[in-house]
Amino acid sequence: MLAFTLGEPAGIGPDLAVIIAQEKTAQNLLLFADPDVLISRAKILNLSLKISETESSCQPNTLCVYPVKTADKVVAGKLNKNNAEYVLNTLDLATQYCLDGKTQALITGPLHKGVINQADIYQDKNGKGFSGHTEYLAEISGANKTVMMLATKGLRVALATTHIPLSQVAQHIHTNALEETLHIIHNALQNYGIQNPRIVVCGLNPHAGEGGYLGSEEIEIINPLIDKLNTQGFNLVGSVPADTAFTPDALQGVDCVLAMYHDQGLPVLKTLGFKKAVNVTLGLPFIRTSVDHGTALNLAGTGNISLGSLYTAIDYAKNLLNNA
Structure with a gap:
């Protein structure tokens, strides 16, 4: 199983999850997300969706979800600083699952650094605000140093x-x-x-x-x-x-x-490698890959998005696991 965090709930992260739920690729994913956000986004996209709050493989059209609640209602395309802590909570839980060996790698969707800093909910060990996935995952996993690497064909x-x-x-x-x-x-x-x-x-x-x-x-x-x-x-x-x-x-x-x-x-x-690149964090005690694009707030809820980078992130994680 691969842990999957969706990042900013008002962005296209939930769209990625709902769309990929229509395919067999989703059967090996455990999402850390708010089920209500996923159901709401599926309705906007006019797609069928079933959610299973289990940690076993799921069937097509079904997402395995570890439920994490947002503080406020999520509106596609509109940032809400009250939901910034939810984003960090999903990362904390997914990281712990990887550290405990319950999931074998972490796939991350796009988050919004600005709204997390606007919420003023996090400072690193040097007293600085949130600067990104790479630095945050290093701190919460106890890694001494990490390196950001992007890859495409x-x-x-x-x-x-x-x-x-x-x-x-x-x-x-x-x-x-x-x-x-x-x-x-x-x-x-x-x-x-x-x-x-x-x-x-x-x-x-x-x-x-x-x-x-x-x-x-x-x-x-x-x-x-x-x-x-x-x-x-x-x-x-x-x-x-x-x-x-x-x-x-x-x-x-x-x-x-x-x-x-x-x-x-x-x-x-x-x-x-536009739409076919992946972000990999080297130096963590587990494999982490990510999409290489941002939250695309203007596209949230439209269905007009590409899953190319997400496919690449999933495939890259699987290949790294196979070669490890």
Whole structure:
């Protein structure tokens, strides 16, 4: 069984669940959600839906649901900060199920960071607000460090930093953190069946610093670390300019690209794998995959959505389990 959290209840998460309930794919999913939200959304979408509050495999048109109640009524497309805690509650319960071995992986739907912070219900250990699934799951599962990786056919992109302002990226690029990140990526890819993963490491600055004229992080931090890890048996390439790292020729034989910040690598991946990409959190004590899109509030309740990324997230989780 795979745990499935739907994220923001006013978004398309419930739509994804209701639509996939029409297929056999749903038989291995245990949803952590409010059954009333699902029933309401099914009526809006004019789809049949049966809910079973059990943890055994379900038949088509039936969703296995661990019931978690929202605080307020959910209106498709309209955020309500009173329901923000519900989103975190579903993550807490699903994570515990994975830690206890009751479910074998976690699939997450899209949440809305803004409304969770607006509700002022969470602060991390550093006193900062909610920054995303990746950081929250790391904290509640006790993981020391996690790495965000997105994948689609022919390309994997991992991130050295995740959801932080661009103005703060450079101060987060330091040797210890980057070394730990590369170890996590290397070990995870080996666990997924890639014996000698070839990882391309992007530079932080344009043209990878151009010999120090456009920035010194490559000379002082990134390149010495690459040399060090390669002497230890890693297969790292770089640092390379990000503007040429993603050309077809440059990606030949590459298992993963490490980008220094969120928008350095993910626009390329999402352009290549639109509707067919998956977000994977490396370093957790369980497998977690996610859709690569947002809550799409304007599409909630319309039925005009694609399940491509959800299918990819489910398939990727199953493949990772098979190769683990």
